[in-house]
Amino acid sequence: MANPESIPFNKPFLTGREVDYIRQAVESGKISGDGLFTRKCHQFFTERFGFHKALLTTSCTDALEMAAILLDIREGDEVIAPSYTFVSTVNAFILRGARIVFADSAEDTPNLDHQQVEALITPRTKAIIPVHYAGMACEMDSLMALSQRYPLHIVEDAAQAIDSYYKGRPLGGIGTFGAFSFHETKNVISGEGGMLAVNKPEFDARAEIIREKGTNRSAFFRGEVDKYGWVDMGSSFLPSEIIAAFLYAQLENLAQIQQKRKALWERYFECFEPLEKAGKLQRPRIPDYATNNAHMFYLVCNSLDERSGLIAHLKSRGIMAVFHYLSLHSSKFYAEKHDGRALPRADYYTDRLLRLPLYYELDAASQERVIDAVLSFYGV
Numbered sequence: 001m002a003n004p005e006s007i008p009f010n011k012p013f014l015t016g017r018e019v020d021y022i023r024q025a026v027e028s029g030k031i032s033g034d035g036l037f038t039r040k041c042h043q044f045f046t047e048r049f050g051f052h053k054a055l056l057t058t059s060c061t062d063a064l065e066m067a068a069i070l071l072d073i074r075e076g077d078e079v080i081a082p083s084y085t086f087v088s089t090v091n092a093f094i095l096r097g098a099r100i101v102f103a104d105s106a107e108d109t110p111n112l113d114h115q116q117v118e119a120l121i122t123p124r125t126k127a128i129i130p131v132h133y134a135g136m137a138c139e140m141d142s143l144m145a146l147s148q149r150y151p152l153h154i155v156e157d158a159a160q161a162i163d164s165y166y167k168g169r170p171l172g173g174i175g176t177f178g179a180f181s182f183h184e185t186k187n188v189i190s191g192e193g194g195m196l197a198v199n200k201p202e203f204d205a206r207a208e209i210i211r212e213k214g215t216n217r218s219a220f221f222r223g224e225v226d227k228y229g230w231v232d233m234g235s236s237f238l239p240s241e242i243i244a245a246f247l248y249a250q251l252e253n254l255a256q257i258q259q260k261r262k263a264l265w266e267r268y269f270e271c272f273e274p275l276e277k278a279g280k281l282q283r284p285r286i287p288d289y290a291t292n293n294a295h296m297f298y299l300v301c302n303s304l305d306e307r308s309g310l311i312a313h314l315k316s317r318g319i320m321a322v323f324h325y326l327s328l329h330s331s332k333f334y335a336e337k338h339d340g341r342a343l344p345r346a347d348y349y350t351d352r353l354l355r356l357p358l359y360y361e362l363d364a365a366s367q368e369r370v371i372d373a374v375l376s377f378y379g380v
C-alpha cells in the first residue's frame with residue numbers, strides 16, 4: 001500500500017483576498033504603518049468586540065512588551081503568571097527587570113488556578129498575567145476582584161483567544177490590557193502579527209506614544225499637537241500596511257473560519273468520548289463561564305510514556321501531533337531563579353497534553369484518519 005499523504009499539525013489558511021489587499025496597499029503608495037488597512041483592522045476590533053482601543057503590533061510578544069512598559073514595570077517588581085505558558089508571556093516583564101512568581105495550573109484546565117493566586121501576592125506585585133489557554137477563559141471575576149483589592153493590573157495573554165468569551169464578555173477586553181497574536185499558528189493570521197487592546201482610557205495616549213518610538217506622531221497626524229517630537233521612551237511596535245492588509249482579509253472571514261474550526265473540534269470531542277469514559281484519556285473541559293473558540297484540540301494522556309507512544313503511533317501513520325509547553329519554572333533560564341515551590345499541575349500538562357491537527361483545510365477524511373489512529377492506539 002502506498003503511504004497515505006501525511007497530515008501536518010497545522011496549515012496556514014488563506015481566505016483568498018490577502019494578496020489583493022496587499023496589492024491595494026502597495027499601489028496606494030503607503031506601506032509603512034497606520035494606513036488604511038491598519039485603521040480598518042482597528043475598527044474591526046472596536047466594533048466587533050467593543051474593545052475600547054485596539055493597536056496593531058508586529059506580534060503578541062510586542063503587545064505584551066508594550067503592556068509591561070505602560071505599567072512601568074521595573075527592577076524589584078513581581079509579576080504572577082502561569083508556569084504552563086509560552087515564554088513571551090513572561091519575557092516581556094523580565095525585560096523590564098521583574099521577578100516572575102509562577103502559579104500552578106488549575107485542576108481541570110491548564111489555565112492558572114485562580115484560587116492559588118492571592119497567596120502569591122506581595123506588596124511588590126504589580127500585575128497578574130492570566131493566559132487563556134486554548135482560547136478558554138480563566139476565571140476572570142476572581143482575578144479582577146484581586147486587582148481591586150490590592151491595587152495591581154491584569155494583563156490578559158489572549159494570544160489564542162480571539163472571539164472567545166468569559167460570561168459573555170470578549171477575552172482580551174476585561175483586564176487593563178489584552179494581548180493578541182496573529183502568528184500563523186493562530187485562528188486568524190498575518191504570518192507574524194499581534195494587537196494590544198487598551199481597556200482603560202488613561203493609557204490611550206501613552207500607548208500610542210510607546211508604539212511610535214516614544215514620539216507623539218499619532219496625535220500629530222490627528223492634528224492634536226502642532227509639533228511632533230520625542231516625549232517618552234518607546235520602540236517600533238507597529239506593523240507595516242502589508243501585514244495589516246493580509247490581516248484584514250482574514251478578519252473579514254472570521255465567522256467562516258470559526259465555524260469550520262468549531263465543527264472539527266466538536267467532531268474530535270464527540271469521537272473521543274468513549275476513550276474518556278473508559279479512563280484512557282481526558283478531553284478538554286470547558287468551564288461554565290467560558291466559551292470554546294476552537295483554537296486547539298488537545299487530549300490529556302495518562303502518562304508521559306503513553307503520550308510518547310501515541311505520538312509515535314500517529315507519526316507512523318503520517319500524522320503530526322505535538323505536545324506543548326515545558327513548565328517555565330523548571331526551564332534552563334528560570335529554574336535557578338524560581339522560588340522552589342513545586343507546581344505539579346503545570347508539570348502534569350507538560351508531560352501529558354497532546355495537540356491534534358486542527359486547521360481550516362483539514363478535510364473530513366483526514367480527520368477520520370486521525371480519529372481512527374488515536375482509537376487504534378488504545379485498542380478500540
Ligand SMILES: *Cc1c(COP(=O)(O)O)cnc(C)c1O
Nearest residue numbers: 059060061086088159181183194
Ligand atoms: C502564540 C502565543 C504568544 C506569542 O505570540 P507571537 O505573536 O508569536 O508573539 C504568546 N502567548 C501565547 C499564550 C501564545 O500562544
